[in-house]
Amino acid sequence: MIDEQRTRPALTGDERATLTSVLQGQRDTLMMKCAGLSEQQLRTRAVAPSRLSLLGLVRHLAEVERGWFRNVLGGEDVRGCFPENEAGERTEFLVEDADVADSFRIWEETCERSRAIVDAAESLDVTGHSGDQSYSLHYILAHMIEEYARHNGHADLLREAIDGTTGE
Numbered sequence: 001m002i003d004e005q006r007t008r009p010a011l012t013g014d015e016r017a018t019l020t021s022v023l024q025g026q027r028d029t030l031m032m033k034c035a036g037l038s039e040q041q042l043r044t045r046a047v048a049p050s051r052l053s054l055l056g057l058v059r060h061l062a063e064v065e066r067g068w069f070r071n072v073l074g075g076e077d078v079r080g081c082f083p084e085n086e087a088g089e090r091t092e093f094l095v096e097d098a099d100v101a102d103s104f105r106i107w108e109e110t111c112e113r114s115r116a117i118v119d120a121a122e123s124l125d126v127t128g129h130s131g132d133q134s135y136s137l138h139y140i141l142a143h144m145i146e147e148y149a150r151h152n153g154h155a156d157l158l159r160e161a162i163d164g165t166t167g168e
Contacts, residue, residue, distance in 0.1 A: 005028065005032070006025050006028040006029060006032060007021055007024040007025045007027075007028050008021065008025065009021045009022045009025055015124060015138075016118075016124055019124075019138070019141040019142065019145070020115075020118060020141065022145050023141055023144050023145050023148065024115075026144075026145055026148030026149055026152060027111055027148065029148070029152045029155075030057065030058065030061065030148065030151070030152055030155055033054060033152065033155035033156065033158070033159045034054050034055075034058065034104075034155075037054065037159075037162065037163070039100045041054075041162050041163070042054045042055040042058075042095075042100055043055050043095045043096065043098070043100075044158070044161070044162055046154070046157065046158055046161070051093040051094065051095075052093065052154060052158070053093070053095055053158065054155060054158050054159070054162075055095040055098060055100060055103060056092060056093035056094075056095050057151050057154060057155055057158075058103055058104060058107045059081075059082050059092035059093070059095070059098065059103050059106070059107070060090075060092045060093065060151070061107060061147070061148065061151060062081060062082075062092070062103075062106050062107040062110045062111075063080050063081065063082060063092055064144070064147055065107075065110045065111055065113075065114045065144070066078055066080065066081070066110050066113075066114075067080075068114075068135075068140050068143070068144060069113065069114035069117045069118070069140070070113065070114075070117065071128075071130070072128040072129065072130045072135055072140065073117060073121070073126070073127075073128035073135070073137060073140055074117050074128065075128060075129070080092075081106050081110075118137065118141070121137050123137070124136060124137045124138035124141070125137070125138065128140070
């Protein structure tokens with residue numbers, strides 16, 4: 001993926017169009033950071049003892065998408081694709097034996113489902129719940145932009161360490 005293939009933010013238009021286009025641009029940025037790398041490069045960890053890798057970020061963000069859009073906003077009870085292991089560790093960052101193609105497929109399908117949930121919502125004021133806390137779609141979209149932006153900063157550093165590629 002090259003920069004020109006990223007979704008551009010809606011510079012004019014309503015708030016939903018702005019938020020969803022910025023979020024999609026962040027998703028596209030993560031894909032761009034992973035493009036053209038080998039499976040081993042996608043598994044490359046940042047620095048010891050961190051388990052952070054580009055593939056781990058893809059898997060983590062699939063879980064974040066699923067959690068916020070399907071479980072919180074949609075009221076579903078969908079378990080994670082990368083559940084905790086026997087030691088109680090989150091497995092999305094345990095990528096040594098992970099199926100790369102399957103991990104990207106899960107993330108892409110999860111993003112597609114998230115977009116459908118957002119598109120079906122009456123307004124940004126619809127709410128979902130986690131425990132006793134309510135969250136509006138407006139908040140969830142803003143939070144997801146924040147989540148991706150933070151992790152795309154990590155992805156920038158990982159990609160530069162892997163092959164020297166820099167850029168937005």
